[in-house]
Amino acid sequence: MICVNQLFIYPIKSMQGIAVTQATVSQGGFEHDRILMISEPDGTFITARQFPQLLKIKTSVSDNQVHISLPTGESLCIDLDDFSSSQESTHVWGSNFTSHIASIKVNQFFSQYLHKDVQLRWLGRHLSRRTKRYPDVPVSFADGYPYLLLNEASFNYLQQQCPERLDIGQFRGNIIINGALPFAEDGWKTIKIGDVVFDIVKPCTRCVLTTINVNSTNYLANNEPLTTLGYFRSDDQGKIDFGMNMIARNSGTICIKDHIEVLERQNAKKYIQSFPKKTDNQQQTCIITFEGQSFNGNNQQTILEQLEQHQIPIPYSCRAGVCGRCQVILKQGEVTALTQAAIKSKNRILTCSCIPKSDIELNLLKK
Numbered sequence: 001m002i003c004v005n006q007l008f009i010y011p012i013k014s015m016q017g018i019a020v021t022q023a024t025v026s027q028g029g030f031e032h033d034r035i036l037m038i039s040e041p042d043g044t045f046i047t048a049r050q051f052p053q054l055l056k057i058k059t060s061v062s063d064n065q066v067h068i069s070l071p072t073g074e075s076l077c078i079d080l081d082d083f084s085s086s087q088e089s090t091h092v093w094g095s096n097f098t099s100h101i102a103s104i105k106v107n108q109f110f111s112q113y114l115h116k117d118v119q120l121r122w123l124g125r126h127l128s129r130r131t132k133r134y135p136d137v138p139v140s141f142a143d144g145y146p147y148l149l150l151n152e153a154s155f156n157y158l159q160q161q162c163p164e165r166l167d168i169g170q171f172r173g174n175i176i177i178n179g180a181l182p183f184a185e186d187g188w189k190t191i192k193i194g195d196v197v198f199d200i201v202k203p204c205t206r207c208v209l210t211t212i213n214v215n216s217t218n219y220l221a222n223n224e225p226l227t228t229l230g231y232f233r234s235d236d237q238g239k240i241d242f243g244m245n246m247i248a249r250n251s252g253t254i255c256i257k258d259h260i261e262v263l264e265r266q267n268a269k270k271y272i273q274s275f276p277k278k279t280d281n282q283q284q285t286c287i288i289t290f291e292g293q294s295f296n297g298n299n300q301q302t303i304l305e306q307l308e309q310h311q312i313p314i315p316y317s318c319r320a321g322v323c324g325r326c327q328v329i330l331k332q333g334e335v336t337a338l339t340q341a342a343i344k345s346k347n348r349i350l351t352c353s354c355i356p357k358s359d360i361e362l363n364l365l366k367k
């Protein structure tokens with residue numbers, strides 16, 4: 001039987017989640033889920049993609065208050081009534097809406113922790129943000145959709161393929177199910193959990209956040225698990241999917257052990273299978289030359305990681321072959337592409353999604 005095995009809420013975007021035994025479903029997400037977020041002073045969202053140390057902050061919620069514990073031992077109690085009454089413009093992944101700003105004391109607390117001028121934002125009692133595809137459906141500070149479903153069997157399959165030890169927490173799901181076959185969720189369109197009906201609206205495209213160890217906040221080696229996911233969950237655009245985004249048709253309460261009923265099915269999205277041959281994977285050294293500066297590299301790590309290890313910073317954002325920011329020119333040599341879209345025309349390559357195959361010479365992309 002397919003059942004709910006774990007439920008999580010994340011009161012503050014990018015901070016630690018709270019495991020709960022039951023959760024209240026509303027259209028915009030679970031009650032208390034991603035109701036707060038760290039932002040730039042202009043309202044642009046900030047996440048653990050830029051500041052992995054956010055993942056170390058523990059949160060708890062009671063009534064109108066959210067409690068924060070930093071890894072340094074400092075703590076803070078935030079009262080939702082203390083946020084500005086004015087509606088301030090706010091931006092998350094290209095969606096523009098409004099939120100309320102915390103007091104100066106709270107903003108200073110987080111600014112000191114991150115060594116950067118930041119604000120804490122609260123959505124308020126009425127969500128002004130809407131999902132992009134469904135303009136009637138509200139959404140919290142989540143990346144795009146109110147709910148994220150993960151299938152433990154899919155995670156276990158990924159773990160079997162991936163050389164790094166993973167934690168399902170890296171995928172920041174809300175509803176984690178068991179009892180289904182790996183990736184059975186790809187073929188579901190509408191499901192019912194308890195009395196709540198959810199529409200599965202799209203697979204969740206993954207980014208660098210999944211490569212951060214949730215306990216140490218260090219990046220896992222070799223851009224894992226994105227590298228392994230790229231072998232079998234990469235589409236023809238180079239997007240790497242894991243988990244399913246959902247919206248709720250009605251409100252209600254769902255609990256651990258609730259049965260999942262599949263009401264409607266759909267054709268599963270097609271992914272490109274490109275597992276490397278075992279012999280491809282023997283460690284070899286090579287010379288990487290970037291803008292005339294050479295160092296010893298290897299055929300195991302992405303070019304982006306190797307450049308960073310040699311203090312050669314280049315722009316990046318997603319580290320997953322999606323945003324295109326890490327493009328360089330491959331002047332000489334060969335690379336292995338980890339996703340379909342990692343090698344582009346005119347000798348351009350995505351350094352986050354290619355590993356060297358031979359000595360390589362790279363140049364910055366001239367704007």
Ligand code: FES
Binds near residue numbers: 317321323326
């Ligand atoms: S960092 Fe986004 S494509 Fe490489």
